[in-house]
Amino acid sequence: MAVFSSLWRLLPRSVREVPADLVAVVGVVVATNLAVFAPVVRDTRLRVPLGLAFVLFVPGYAFVAALFPERGTRSVAGADGTNDGGEFETDPFRRRVLADPITDAGRVVLSVASSVAIVPLLGLAIHFSPVAIRLQSIAVVLSAVTVALAVVATVRRRSVPLESRFRTPYRRWVASARTALFDADSRAETALTVLAATTLVLAVGGVGYAVTAPQHGETFTEVSVLTDAGDGERTADVSPSSDGNGSESVIVTLENNERRTVSYAVVAVEQRIASDGDPDNATVLEQNELRRFEPRLAHGETWSHAHDVEPTLTGDAVRVAWLVYAGGDVPATPSLENADYSAHRWVNASTE
Known part of the structure; x- marks a missing residue:
């Protein structure tokens, strides 16, 4: 005392x-x-x-x-x-x-x-x-x-x-x-x-x-692929900007609404799709991995990353997909089917 x-x-x-x-x-x-x-x-x-x-x-x-x-x-x-x-x-x-x-x-x-x-x-x-x-x-x-x-x-x-x-x-x-x-x-x-x-x-x-109290509603991760439209504005235009050499500048964005901190794995792959039939449901003929990112986000946090995409595949139906895995574990063969979330866009990879 x-x-x-x-x-x-x-x-x-x-x-x-x-x-x-x-x-x-x-x-x-x-x-x-x-x-x-x-x-x-x-x-x-x-x-x-x-x-x-x-x-x-x-x-x-x-x-x-x-x-x-x-x-x-x-x-x-x-x-x-x-x-x-x-x-x-x-x-x-x-x-x-x-x-x-x-x-x-x-x-x-x-x-x-x-x-x-x-x-x-x-x-x-x-x-x-x-x-x-x-x-x-x-x-x-x-x-x-x-x-x-x-x-x-x-x-x-x-x-x-x-x-x-x-x-x-x-x-x-x-x-x-x-x-x-x-x-x-x-x-x-x-x-x-x-x-x-x-x-x-x-x-x-x-x-x-x-x-x-945290709201225990739907949990999800929002994925978007945007391009810089100039003047600091971003757009989801399907025709990304190009530097004339096949390289396209894109901005990948993740927003964590999972009500928890998540370690993500984002795998960017290029895919050549069979040209017959619906290209969104067509068979992947060839796939190459382009980039991989591993952001860690708290709930409500947003991650954006600008990078250039330069496809090496050619053909009339080539797309670049960003496959997102919540938890960081990536399968041996990443695909749209086994990804937790994904976004993709078609690119002009014609040889002409």
């Missing part, structure tokens, strides 16, 4: 004077980020309670604390020298009435309700930003906003006179909980309050889960 006290005194005074409830807010933010990013912690059950507190209550509490730095109860001293918060009053006969911007119960309700508004709005902001909506991006943005609100709340609370400054009424909360549990007259009211609070938490939890 003495060592802890000594270390505490080493901290700057501005840090030591941060209100305990706002220190707890920052502590939940730090613990939640450890549960999201730390390899060991994120596999434990701590993610569930921390995530619920982080999404359902903490951002809204910091927001309400910044809005209302004053105390939210009316304090009236009694003959025993204590007020209704259990705090000792120096003048037991002096009646002191404080400003009442918000009660303790109202502070809690507003904290939950504010979280309902803050979390979806931040998710919407991320959606319209270049960053993909993932658990990590939600955690980082929500953490930054919550810590910023806690800092504002600390500054505003310090600007309020000490006698009017909000302080967490632990004693009153404990007394209220004891009364609610053991007073028969208040049990029915307590049950209704708990039911209403549970309903509100479930509603907020649904909103928070919809924003922060």
Whole structure:
């Protein structure tokens, strides 16, 4: 204990004077980020309670604390020298009435309700930003906003006179909980309050889960082969640009929507197709491998690679295909049939 006290005194005074409830807010933010990013912690059950507190209550509490730095109860001293918060009053006969911007119960309700508004709005902001909506991006943005609100709340609370400054009424909360549990007259009211609070938490939890949880819908990888149309624009025109020597410049793009990090193998092959019948379903007469790439993409990440394609096969029906294998394992004979995804385009490889 003495060592802890000594270390505490080493901290700057501005840090030591941060209100305990706002220190707890920052502590939940730090613990939640450890549960999201730390390899060991994120596999434990701590993610569930921390995530619920982080999404359902903490951002809204910091927001309400910044809005209302004053105390939210009316304090009236009694003959025993204590007020209704259990705090000792120096003048037991002096009646002191404080400003009442918000009660303790109202502070809690507003904290939950504010979280309902803050979390979806931040998710919407991320959606319209270049960053993909993932658990990590939600955690980082929500953490930054919550810590910023806690800092504002600390500054505003310090600007309020000490006698009017909000302080967490632990004693009153404990007394209220004891009364609610053991007073028969208040049990029915307590049950209704708990039911209403549970309903509100479930509603907020649904909103928070919809924003922060990964969607387990269809998983796929989008493959495209584009050409540079000039002025920085890309097009899927089937007639790629050529340098006059048979070499064609293309841009291959992969977009990972597999809901996981994937190591890809992209194999570019040239194929001479039997000229009779439908060329899209015709027999491959000859195939040569041209290029191979091995990008590794996180979910939502896009990879683009520009390269030149110079077919060596000749004939009226020659195509270049980009065969994509999610997982990196390439069969001995790559083909459109055994590829996970593919894209191809026909090229002019005539000898004339």
